[in-house]
Ligand SMILES: Cc1cc2nc3c(=O)[nH]c(=O)nc-3n(C[C@H](O)[C@H](O)[C@H](O)COP(=O)(O)O)c2cc1C
Ligand code: SF4
Ligand code: SF4
Ligand code: SF4
Ligand code: FES
């Protein structure tokens with residue numbers, strides 16, 4: 001019996017419900033819930049948004065409006081590793097564009113896209129606050145600084 | 161080695177990315193192995209301000225700085241310095257002028273000319289331990305306020321100090337608090353703006369990572385003066401370590417009785433939460449920020465009503481920047497008069513700048529208001545990298561301006577810089593050298609503003625796009641003579657008709673570069689040349705037949721296959737300009753200096 005039950009309950013769904021429960025009684029719960037949900041699913045699938053809408057009684061259209069307003073939220077799945085290439089001012093004047101170009105060539109994808117094997121998603125950001133080390137990128141929130149185009153391949157090798 | 165020593169290893173975002181975290185563990189091991197645990201302690205700190213030279217490590221009480229430390233260096237540092245008291249020379253900083261290594265913090269120009277008030281704990285204490293903060297007089301400010309002062313007296317003290325908001329506009333902090341205090345209401349909020357969206361700025365990040373309790377204490381004092389019992393820190397999602405340290409600090413402050421109900425038995429209540437932003441620059445604007453906390457799209461709204469009257473959930477709200485809050489405990493502890501001795505007549509205290517770009521020493525710099533740009537760039541920053549010539553300093557981010565060499569003796573304070581067509585802004589200082597193209601920089605910022613415009617009002621939404629398109633054309637060599645007038649007209653209109661600061665100041669980078677670097681625009685438009693050799697479309701590569709040794713290296717490496725020539729038939733090597741994609745490979749490859757770029 002118990003095994004059959006476990007199969008029915010999606011562990012991600014349980015986590016999602018826990019997140020909703022944690023914030024639903026607070027003022028302005030939507031953004032923390034969306035952030036939590038994205039943490040669980042890696043992105044915000046349509047069924048998740050619908051579920052949140054029902055649970056906290058906010059119309060789906062309004063949720064969609066919020067999701068599309070903020071750069072952090074994504075409606076499509078993300079690769080196993082998320083690369084953020086900084087093109088903030090400090091990185092721009094210290095050759096950030098060259099780093100980006102090298103990465104685009106290496107992975108054969110552009111800003112916002114994911115490699116076919118699902119290994120990397122590439123995103124351009126403006127400043128991750130490590131400007132002293134410009135130019136920088138971050139992969140899964142780990143910062144890599146003082147980059148030259150030649151160092152890219154070696155860094156990527158560390159991420160499966 | 162008679163006295164007790166502390167080894168402070170920077171574990172801030174910058175140094176962590178350069179490999180600082182394993183160093184801390186290895187160092188602790190080594191200290192243990194040498195039986196030194198009794199006298200030497202190892203502390204992981206927040207940003208020490210010298211990120212580019214990281215991982216950095218300071219030995220106290222001798223103030224010795226080691227830079228670019230690697231795991232392999234640890235044993236040597238312990239054996240040679242800690243045990244034998246001799247410096248490990250190769251890890252000391254090299255003075256760019258004397259070309260000699262310097263060991264003591266007080267001899268390093270980067271630190272010697274700074275005056276650290278807000279940053280005095282950053283890089284010195286373990287930000288994850290409340291005891292480190294209280295050992296350095298932390299929470300004495302709120303104790304004094306609660307035990308000895310009425311809320312009005314606290315407010316008066318802050319007014320008297322002359323502190324102005326560090327978030328950009330420089331509004332007098334005490335006056336702002338006063339507005340919120342005056343509004344009658346059963347509920348008031350205070351907010352710490354930690355959205356720090358200006359690209360090239362990381363002051364707030366470093367304070368939150370390295371000394372989070374100072375922000376909490378500042379907010380406590382503010383809440384007491386204003387009569388608020390709930391607060392938020394709105395921190396951008398791109399700063400995970402800052403959020404983590406802040407959450408640890410809040411928990412510890414709660415346990416120690418500094419946050420919660422009936423704080424220090426005074427009857428005063430204050431609750432503090434962290435709200436992680438979701439990636440929108442415009443949410444740094446105060447009304448947009450509050451909309452975002454309320455769970456809405458973060459769009460600015462018309463003011464009045466000002467937040468002090470109707471803010472978060474319609475309640476009176478006071479919002480200040482991280483650095484503003486972090487100044488408060490010092491003012492309370494030492495008094496307004498003490499604070500007033502730093503800075504200029506109308507801009508009191510110190511300001512932290514994030515010095516970045518083409519300068520030798522990049523990092524965090526805290527100086528008294530009124531210090532000149534030249535002192536910051538050439539004394540503290542040690543001048544321009546690779547012996548290149550200084551061209552401009554970009555100050556104030558996307559809302560600020562670029563100032564040329566002739567303006568470097570300006571004293572940095574709110575009023576002086578605004579007059580010069582720039583602004584103190586949040587404190588980003590990006591240094592540019594002769595290889596930076598000013599038209600490209602203007603284009604860069606307009607691209608930023610265009611992307612971040614929330615779209616609510618037409619002048620900003622459409623105007624930034626139009627201005628970007630014109631600048632983009634100019635950098636491609638397709639500029640027209642009348643473009644400069646069009647740009648100026650558009651800029652002035654957008655400045656006047658936009659709803660929030662993003663639109664109002666988006667034209668600033670254009671106006672400033674047109675004012676000080678107009679000749680660069682003209683060179684692009686009239687001569688189709690980029691004086692900085694930066695704009696690809698305007699470059700041309702040629703081979704000097706005299707110097708060419710016909711080695712064919714350039715032709716072999718040219719990705720466009722547009723170099724032809726043959727040694728056997730004595731056909732000179734030439735570049736087909738039509739097909740050239742201006743990648744610069746030939747220039748890099750030629751060993752004989754035969755390729756030139758113009
Ligand atoms: C587009 C825009 C972005 C802003 N971003 C920030 C920011 O990242 N941090 C900040 O403290 N203030 C920012 N501000 C200024 C805030 O609206 C507000 O004036 C400030 O937080 C007030 O704090 P202060 O009085 O301590 O300076 C921004 C303003 C605008 C118009
Ligand atoms: S000026 Fe720009 S960012 Fe500000 S409200 Fe208008 S459209 Fe939005
Ligand atoms: S700049 Fe690049 S494309 Fe042009 S000639 Fe040189 S190598 Fe070839
Ligand atoms: S690399 Fe230099 S020397 Fe060799 S063929 Fe090209 S231009 Fe001539
Ligand atoms: S500009 Fe790239 S990290 Fe700040």
Ligand code: FES
Nearest residue numbers: 172174175210211
């Ligand atoms: S992060 Fe280490 S010095 Fe800034």
